[in-house]
Amino acid sequence: MLNVITGVHGAGTPPVTNSYESIATVTVGAGGSGTISFTSIPSTYKHLQIRATVLESNDGVMGFRFGNGSIDSGNNYTIHELYGTGSSASAYAATAQNNIGINYNYSASPLSSAPSVAVVDILDYANTSKNKTLRALCGVDYNGSGYVRLDSGLWLSTAAINAIDIVAYSGKTFNQYSSFALYGIKG
Amino acid sequence: MASTYEPIATTTLGSGQGLVTFASIPATYTDLRLVYTGTGSATIPFALQFNNDTGSNYSYTLLYGTGSSAASTRGTSQTEGYVGNVWTDQNTIIVDIMNYSNTTTYKTQISRANSAGNRVAAWVNLWRSTAAINKIDITATGGGSYQTGSTFTLYGIKAA
Numbered sequence: 411m412l413n414v415i416t417g418v419h420g421a422g423t424p425p426v427t428n429s430y431e432s433i434a435t436v437t438v439g440a441g442g443s444g445t446i447s448f449t450s451i452p453s454t455y456k457h458l459q460i461r462a463t464v465l466e467s468n469d470g471v472m473g474f475r476f477g478n479g480s481i482d483s484g485n486n487y488t489i490h491e492l493y494g495t496g497s498s499a500s501a502y503a504a505t506a507q508n509n510i511g512i513n514y515n516y517s518a519s520p521l522s523s524a525p526s527v528a529v530v531d532i533l534d535y536a537n538t539s540k541n542k543t544l545r546a547l548c549g550v551d552y553n554g555s556g557y558v559r560l561d562s563g564l565w566l567s568t569a570a571i572n573a574i575d576i577v578a579y580s581g582k583t584f585n586q587y588s589s590f591a592l593y594g595i596k597g
Numbered sequence: 598m599a600s601t602y603e604p605i606a607t608t609t610l611g612s613g614q615g616l617v618t619f620a621s622i623p624a625t626y627t628d629l630r631l632v633y634t635g636t637g638s639a640t641i642p643f644a645l646q647f648n649n650d651t652g653s654n655y656s657y658t659l660l661y662g663t664g665s666s667a668a669s670t671r672g673t674s675q676t677e678g679y680v681g682n683v684w685t686d687q688n689t690i691i692v693d694i695m696n697y698s699n700t701t702t703y704k705t706q707i708s709r710a711n712s713a714g715n716r717v718a719a720w721v722n723l724w725r726s727t728a729a730i731n732k733i734d735i736t737a738t739g740g741g742s743y744q745t746g747s748t749f750t751l752y753g754i755k756a757a
Contacts, residue, residue: 494660494669549721591756
């Protein structure tokens, strides 16, 4: 376990072979996509990680929703953010949300080829005794604008997660070449 | 399933160095992760240059806390990509270089940089190039150096 922790979280010790595995990857094609879905997620890992490179059609966050079978789109999520805009550091929190909104993309991006990125950890996702937590490091830079963010979120459910939806903000779309990769980390 | 998180190369310094290079990086992974632990000769940047590009093609946004305040700054049209700072006490920096081998988009990196005696920080850096990254130079500009015992490890992460 120690090798897994230090390997994933950065002390330089490589993890034991096959303790960090790719589960599925979605790459958005021409025409874009409003929702990215991971389903039938096996319960055999300890934690999940999603690594995303995102080009989005309009301003807004990308929202995480979880489910066991069906996705929970009720107001059962809370969020906290700490972010820097390049000129100031700010914080934000909200309760009773219908998704965990992380990351942020600018509409008509000043640099349309500059993707935002996010590394998202979903901890102890298959546990049926705890509510589920998410943490994310994300950001984008456009050579004169952009932000960097630390996000945390809570799903108020003890159900094991076997489905994840990632939703573009307010009916918008993730553009072609956006990619979302789901990994499982064994404990 | 195949192993997806693999060490590519590690460098441990036997003497102070102002430049550490990872070259001939294979294009077979999805993302790269660079992990650093060590000390600096002074307060020095942890800056990246890709594929020998020394042009003004890098920019960053930074969020940091010093223990007494939180702040955010930005650098535009830089000749290096800043993803951390190194102090004379022990530091750790983890840099995720996302989708590094694609030839369609610019390259974005995200990092956490920690020095318990100085600050905690998060950085995002952009390299304005659609070229696949096959070389990384890590530079301590301004005449400083990464000290003996500092380690730099490059990992490849491969998506399905």
